[in-house]
Amino acid sequence: MSARRTVRGLSLHAVIWLIGAFVVVPLVYAVISGFKSTGELTTNPFGLPEQWQTGNYAGILGDGMFWRQIANSAGIAIGTTFCTVAVAAMAAFVLARYAFRGRELFYTLFTIGLMFPFAVAVLPLFLMLRNFDLLDNPLGVILPQAAFGLPMTIIILRGFFRTIPAEIEEAAIVDGCGKFRFFWKILLPMARPALGTVSVLAIVTSWNNFFLPLLVFNDPKWQTIPVGVQQFQGQYSTDYALVLAYIVLAMVPALAFYAVAERQLIGGLTAGATKG
Amino acid sequence: MPSSVSAKTEERAEDTAPVPVHPPAPARSLLRRWGSWASVAWFLVPALVLFLVFVLAPIVVAVYTGFFKWGGIGPMDDFVGFANYTKLFDDQVFLGDLGRGLYLIVLSITVQLPFALFTAVLLNQRLRGRAVYRMLFFAPYILSEVVTAVLFTMIFLPGDGMADHLVGLLGLEGLQGRWFADPSTVMPTLFVVMVWKYFGFHMMLFLAGLQGIPGEILEAASIDGAGAWQRFRHVTLPLLGPTIRISVFLSVIGSIQLFDLVWVMTAGGPNHSSETMAISMFQFGFKRYQVGYASAISVVLFMISLVFSLFYQRYVLRRDLSGAVTTGGGR
Numbered sequence: 001m002s003a004r005r006t007v008r009g010l011s012l013h014a015v016i017w018l019i020g021a022f023v024v025v026p027l028v029y030a031v032i033s034g035f036k037s038t039g040e041l042t043t044n045p046f047g048l049p050e051q052w053q054t055g056n057y058a059g060i061l062g063d064g065m066f067w068r069q070i071a072n073s074a075g076i077a078i079g080t081t082f083c084t085v086a087v088a089a090m091a092a093f094v095l096a097r098y099a100f101r102g103r104e105l106f107y108t109l110f111t112i113g114l115m116f117p118f119a120v121a122v123l124p125l126f127l128m129l130r131n132f133d134l135l136d137n138p139l140g141v142i143l144p145q146a147a148f149g150l151p152m153t154i155i156i157l158r159g160f161f162r163t164i165p166a167e168i169e170e171a172a173i174v175d176g177c178g179k180f181r182f183f184w185k186i187l188l189p190m191a192r193p194a195l196g197t198v199s200v201l202a203i204v205t206s207w208n209n210f211f212l213p214l215l216v217f218n219d220p221k222w223q224t225i226p227v228g229v230q231q232f233q234g235q236y237s238t239d240y241a242l243v244l245a246y247i248v249l250a251m252v253p254a255l256a257f258y259a260v261a262e263r264q265l266i267g268g269l270t271a272g273a274t275k276g
Numbered sequence: 277m278p279s280s281v282s283a284k285t286e287e288r289a290e291d292t293a294p295v296p297v298h299p300p301a302p303a304r305s306l307l308r309r310w311g312s313w314a315s316v317a318w319f320l321v322p323a324l325v326l327f328l329v330f331v332l333a334p335i336v337v338a339v340y341t342g343f344f345k346w347g348g349i350g351p352m353d354d355f356v357g358f359a360n361y362t363k364l365f366d367d368q369v370f371l372g373d374l375g376r377g378l379y380l381i382v383l384s385i386t387v388q389l390p391f392a393l394f395t396a397v398l399l400n401q402r403l404r405g406r407a408v409y410r411m412l413f414f415a416p417y418i419l420s421e422v423v424t425a426v427l428f429t430m431i432f433l434p435g436d437g438m439a440d441h442l443v444g445l446l447g448l449e450g451l452q453g454r455w456f457a458d459p460s461t462v463m464p465t466l467f468v469v470m471v472w473k474y475f476g477f478h479m480m481l482f483l484a485g486l487q488g489i490p491g492e493i494l495e496a497a498s499i500d501g502a503g504a505w506q507r508f509r510h511v512t513l514p515l516l517g518p519t520i521r522i523s524v525f526l527s528v529i530g531s532i533q534l535f536d537l538v539w540v541m542t543a544g545g546p547n548h549s550s551e552t553m554a555i556s557m558f559q560f561g562f563k564r565y566q567v568g569y570a571s572a573i574s575v576v577l578f579m580i581s582l583v584f585s586l587f588y589q590r591y592v593l594r595r596d597l598s599g600a601v602t603t604g605g606g607r
């Protein structure tokens with residue numbers, strides 16, 4: 001019995017390691033290749049580098065462009081998150097806690113937004129941003145991203161706001177607290193976990209967005225990391241080791257964020273999906 | 277889905293009894309009503325404006341533009357009716373886009389989802405280090421599409437990529453140099469990248485679903501003499517129904533709208549053999565300046581997503597909305 005169990009346990013681990021290898025090998029390959037020269041990638045594709053060369057990584061980290069792109073991505077992610085969460089929280093508040101005519105209509109309008117693929121809107125959006133003179137302007141990315149983030153954020157926040165007991169609001173009103181102060185001083189602090197979830201969601205979506213920054217930013221000084229990665233690949237397409245080093249460094253912030261906010265990220269991304 | 281639906285019943289109660297309870301003051305009621313309308317508007321208008329301007333308006337404009345022949349600059353005055361649409365359904369590349377979308381959908385459902393479910397079942401057992409495995413398998417999902425795409429462009433590079441060296445070691449030289457470069461292998465290769473990137477996400481959905489299945493049910497089946505496979509087939513799988521249906525839904529929508537990965541890895545090539553609807557739209561709209569025609573493509577893309585979503589929610593997800601076992605699992 002116990003021998004059978006051991007065999008079973010071992011084969012279970014073997015299968016999981018096989019799946020793990022499928023996931024990890026491409027990533028490890030990239031990290032190690034970044035320490036090689038492009039010539040060595042041909043002669044020694046799988047082994048450790050004969051000589052660990054830090055030149056690729058050091059060169060990128062010493063280049064202002066990489067940091068510029070990181071800063072742009074971070075700034076746009078923060079701007080988008082602030083905008084999405086602030087606007088969605090206000091709307092979710094009245095949609096959750098007030099009875100007014102047309103409430104369900106408004107809510108349905110926002111939830112329909114989930115069915116609108118970004119790719120459908122992008123062409124007219126681009127023409128509109130051109131007319132508003134928002135090309136090569138971070139707002140040209142932040143505002144549309146925030147708008148497309150609204151449906152999911154409103155759905156999650158409204159769900160959470162509904163769970164806060166009406167007695168708390170009544171007590172606050174009896175104590176002379178107005179709607180605005182209730183929203184700001186009581187509801188939002190109580191909703192911290194939900195706000196955390198939607199913020200993390202907005203940050204990751206914005207950080208990874210490619211389509212919109214690609215169209216809006218012509219000027220390299222505004223380029224975000226995904227656009228930068230693509231440009232870099234085009235520019236140094238024959239220096240494979242250098243390109244691999246660049247994407248490894250581009251992955252680091254996302255993976256670090258994942259390590260810190262793992263629970264909220266997984267929770268938010270899966271909850272977002274099941275609630276759509 | 278669960279919160280918005282389960283809330284439906286309590287909503288009714290709230291409608292009759294508004295939450296803020298003021299002492300009755302008939303003389304001021306008109307003023308109060310106005311005040312409450314004003315504050316509702318104050319909270320709602322920013323979201324509405326943002327949504328109308330940047331989400332709804334562009335889609336309306338896309339529908340309108342789809343009826344014109346227009347290069348993107350100058351007045352839009354060459355009204356052509358449905359000509360863009362009739363041209364579209366004569367276009368071999370666009371018809372190919374539809375076929376390729378279907379190909380990815382079928383593979384996602386028959387290969388990726390079972391694989392993700394299998395992994396989830398493995399990692400749902402008591403197992404040393406399973407938290408680490410879960411975290412690891414989910415990691416590709418949070419990487420940006422572009423980083424993933426460049427990584428696999430490098431891996432599948434003809435001649436010097438890791439994949440060519442690997443199949444060389446295995447004695448399969450026939451595969452070398454093909455991957456993204458050969459029209460007959462580009463779609464399967466693309467699908468491998470999609471599995472790498474997205475299976476961990478579906479695995480997480482399934483894990484959440486599996487955790488929603490009460491242990492007593494499986495125990496009872498076990499006492500009744502059901503083996504491991506029978507327990508999976510007749511207890512676990514039916515109870516995972518709602519999660520599986522959501523997973524299928526997301527795979528379909530994701531495959532229809534695929535853009536970033538393909539654009540960076542192949543740009544739709546070689547010779548359109550990996551082009552998707554979104555890529556065609558981008559090519560016509562931003563590279564060839566046939567904005568009217570590109571808008572027609574985006575309208576068709578939109579209609580397909582919309583019709584599918586409505587149909588699927590009406591006929592497939594409907595039964596999950598009332599008191600399903602696992603819908604709350606995602607939280």
